[in-house]
Amino acid sequence: MSAPPSPSPARPALSAPARALRKLGLVRDIDLALHLPLRYEDETRLVPIAALHDGEHAQVQGVVRDARIETRSRRQLVVWLADASGELVLRFLHFYPSQQRQMGAGRLLRVLGEVRAGLLGREMVHPTVRAVAPDTPLPSALTPVYPASAQLPQAYLRKAVEAALARAPLAALWPDALLPPELAALPSLRDALQMLHHPVPGQPLAALEDRSHPAWQRLKFEELLAQQLAQGQAQSARAALRAPALAARSGALYDALAAALPFRLTAAQRRVAAEIERDLARAQPMHRLLQGDVGSGKTVVAALAAARAIDAGWQCALMAPTELLAEQHLRKLVDWLRPLGVQVAWLSGSRKGRARAEALAQVASGAAALVVGTHAVIQRDVVFARLGLAVVDEQHRFGVAQRLALRDKLDQQQLEPHLLMMSATPIPRTLAMSYFADLDVSTIDELPPGRKPVVTRLFGEDKRAQVVARIRDELAAGAARQVYWVCPLVEESEHVDLQNATATHAELAAALPGTAVGLLHGRLGAAEKAAVMARFTCGELRVLVATTVIEVGVDVPAASLMVIEHAERFGLAQLHQLRGRVGRGAAASVCVLLYAAPLSATAKQRLRAMTETSDGFEIARRDLALRGPGEFMGARQSGDALLRFADIDGDAALLDAARALAPRLLREQPEAAAAHVQRWLGGRAEFMKA
Numbered sequence: 286m287s288a289p290p291s292p293s294p295a296r297p298a299l300s301a302p303a304r305a306l307r308k309l310g311l312v313r314d315i316d317l318a319l320h321l322p323l324r325y326e327d328e329t330r331l332v333p334i335a336a337l338h339d340g341e342h343a344q345v346q347g348v349v350r351d352a353r354i355e356t357r358s359r360r361q362l363v364v365w366l367a368d369a370s371g372e373l374v375l376r377f378l379h380f381y382p383s384q385q386r387q388m389g390a391g392r393l394l395r396v397l398g399e400v401r402a403g404l405l406g407r408e409m410v411h412p413t414v415r416a417v418a419p420d421t422p423l424p425s426a427l428t429p430v431y432p433a434s435a436q437l438p439q440a441y442l443r444k445a446v447e448a449a450l451a452r453a454p455l456a457a458l459w460p461d462a463l464l465p466p467e468l469a470a471l472p473s474l475r476d477a478l479q480m481l482h483h484p485v486p487g488q489p490l491a492a493l494e495d496r497s498h499p500a501w502q503r504l505k506f507e508e509l510l511a512q513q514l515a516q517g518q519a520q521s522a523r524a525a526l527r528a529p530a531l532a533a534r535s536g537a538l539y540d541a542l543a544a545a546l547p548f549r550l551t552a553a554q555r556r557v558a559a560e561i562e563r564d565l566a567r568a569q570p571m572h573r574l575l576q577g578d579v580g581s582g583k584t585v586v587a588a589l590a591a592a593r594a595i596d597a598g599w600q601c602a603l604m605a606p607t608e609l610l611a612e613q614h615l616r617k618l619v620d621w622l623r624p625l626g627v628q629v630a631w632l633s634g635s636r637k638g639r640a641r642a643e644a645l646a647q648v649a650s651g652a653a654a655l656v657v658g659t660h661a662v663i664q665r666d667v668v669f670a671r672l673g674l675a676v677v678d679e680q681h682r683f684g685v686a687q688r689l690a691l692r693d694k695l696d697q698q699q700l701e702p703h704l705l706m707m708s709a710t711p712i713p714r715t716l717a718m719s720y721f722a723d724l725d726v727s728t729i730d731e732l733p734p735g736r737k738p739v740v741t742r743l744f745g746e747d748k749r750a751q752v753v754a755r756i757r758d759e760l761a762a763g764a765a766r767q768v769y770w771v772c773p774l775v776e777e778s779e780h781v782d783l784q785n786a787t788a789t790h791a792e793l794a795a796a797l798p799g800t801a802v803g804l805l806h807g808r809l810g811a812a813e814k815a816a817v818m819a820r821f822t823c824g825e826l827r828v829l830v831a832t833t834v835i836e837v838g839v840d841v842p843a844a845s846l847m848v849i850e851h852a853e854r855f856g857l858a859q860l861h862q863l864r865g866r867v868g869r870g871a872a873a874s875v876c877v878l879l880y881a882a883p884l885s886a887t888a889k890q891r892l893r894a895m896t897e898t899s900d901g902f903e904i905a906r907r908d909l910a911l912r913g914p915g916e917f918m919g920a921r922q923s924g925d926a927l928l929r930f931a932d933i934d935g936d937a938a939l940l941d942a943a944r945a946l947a948p949r950l951l952r953e954q955p956e957a958a959a960a961h962v963q964r965w966l967g968g969r970a971e972f973m974k975a
């Protein structure tokens with residue numbers, strides 16, 4: 286889709302900080318009022334210089350006795366400040382001429398910074414400095430410090446929040462009498478926010494900073510309440526929707542498929558399949574996330590669900606984020622279902638002209654019971670006869686709008702299809718709750734039997750020749766092994782990606798005479814990609830050099846060695862996904878992570894995590910710890926989260942109270958409930974629907 290035309294020239298351009306605010310989702314006054322400080326600075330009192338302690342963060346006031354630029358070790362501005370009790374050195378390694386003038390001898394300065402022991406006695410390095418008059422009053426409240434950036438300076442943010450706090454409608458929306466007494470005694474939302482932005486001295490700072498203060502309790506409770514209300518609203522909205530009830534019928538496609546499978550389902554697969562079936566049998570649309578580690582066997586669960594839909598006389602659509610992955614699904618599903626008489630239609634961006642027209646006709650007439658494809662499945666001209674079930678693989682790769690588009694495919698009949706989303710990146714339950722208002726989760730927590738764990742090894746880039754030699758030895762020894770060589774990801778440059786992959790392909794082909802080495806990259810057309818993949822799948826190609834196009838879902842059981850070049854450039858989830866391409870067959874598998882030094886601290890932790898565990902849930906936990914929830918979820922901004930302050934694990938008592946109050950408010954005071962959700966989650970309504 287093309288971008289909309291640029292905004293009309295009549296609208297004045299936003300300033301850079303205003304744009305930065307917007308990007309953070311800080312649009313309404315209430316959004317700014319709910320944007321809380323990271324910490325505080327105490328500018329309410331002055332400490333005599335003689336009473337300062339090393340390591341203390343403190344404010345002093347004194348007269349400049351001397352100020353000089355020294356050049357001995359490196360050029361720096363050194364200022365001697367004196368009060369009645371003693372002397373302090375201020376040191377500036379970077380400074381402007383204006384600062385130098387501001388701190389001339391004889392000036393009275395108010396200085397805030399961290400005290401440390403220096404060569405010349407106590408000193409502060411780069412303190413915050415303000416020229417004052419002898420009668421300049423001290424502020425009466427602590428000074429908030431907000432998360433700021435170059436685009437969004439602290440001073441701008443302070444002013445914006447201050448103004449918004451004064452304007453924001455913060456009146457109570459429902460009577461506190463509905464709360465248990467200990468919560469009813471908490472400060473009102475208005476008082477709590479006033480307190481948190483501008484705490485008066487005497488408040489326990491520690492309780493403010495560790496978020497146990499009553500003001501924080503109020504905020505967390507109201508946030509949890511908003512989340513519970515949104516969940517309740519989403520649930521009742523869904524209950525009001527109708528979907529075709531896809532009840533089980535014995536002796537049909539489902540049983541034939543189950544009988545024809547070349548393996549026994551794992552207990553976990555049987556459990557999640559039953560959960561899905563229960564949902565499908567209802568006349569309300571299913572909205573379920575199926576999560577399971579790479580290789581845990583989600584596809585067959587989806588196929589069984591599809592069989593249910595088809596048995597009941599409805600169509601099933603399966604959508605995958607890349608053509609390669611969609612095609613793998615197609616091949617597998619065709620293998621399983623076509624012998625049982627199911628007609629499958631294939632829709633992808635590269636399928637055009639007559640072939641596409643024919644596929645569309647089959648979808649529209651209902652002749653195709655199963656429709657597999659990429660985004661092409663949700664194009665406007667795709668009309669389903671009777672879409673009963675939509676399956677979205679690797680759901681995090683699709684935007685909210687795309688998932689909604691899929692659900693809208695049934696609109697003509699006032700029915701919604703059931704929706705099954707699949708993900709190989711397990712979302713911790715608490716995180717799922719804080720991001721999705723209404724989503725049921727099924728988890729496959731077991732791999733099919735006989736899988737051997739993949740051994741993961743780290744090698745510096747200087748060992749590259751050794752790694753290549755090892756591949757040569759193994760292949761020459763006649764071992765029935767196949768090798769993936771994954772090429773580095775170069776940020777925003779498909780062209781450089783391609784050059785690297787091409788060079789590596791040439792290097793390996795030269796180093797491995799007599800071995801067929803293939804090359805797979807994003808610039809190949811769909812048919813070429815499929816051809817290369819097919820030659821690798823059947824074993825004709827023993828080595829496949831690939832860019833990250835193989836990242837998701839590719840399934841070649843004979844591949845038992847993977848080399849990932851510049852592994853330090855990949856994210857943890859991505860490395861885990863890539864590694865999941867090996868270890869799928871009977872052979873013991875190895876994953877070699879080649880890295881280029883020096884490694885950043887987080888890159889080191891990512892690579893270490895890869896060698897320490899192959900459990901997708903553990904990887905997800907570590908990834909979450911390294912990246913934080915916003916990035917982990919791929920959310921556009923942290924403002925997308927339903928929960929920013931409360932923590933479902935840590936604030937269990939508040940959550941219980943919110944759970945108790947939410948249904949009552951929804952029932953007895955629906956306007957208050959709606960206003961509360963609007964206040965807290967306002968612009969995020971779109972996100973909550975999905």
Ligand code: ADP
Nearest residue numbers: 548549550551578579580581582583584585733
């Ligand atoms: P993922 O969950 O990563 O999408 P797949 O559905 O691609 O995993 O399954 C991985 C491989 O395991 C496939 O080759 C699939 O046929 C096979 N498989 C799935 N379930 C079982 C099972 N119960 N026993 C043995 N192999 C299975």
Ligand code: MG
Nearest residue numbers: 583584678838
């Ligand atoms: Mg898969």
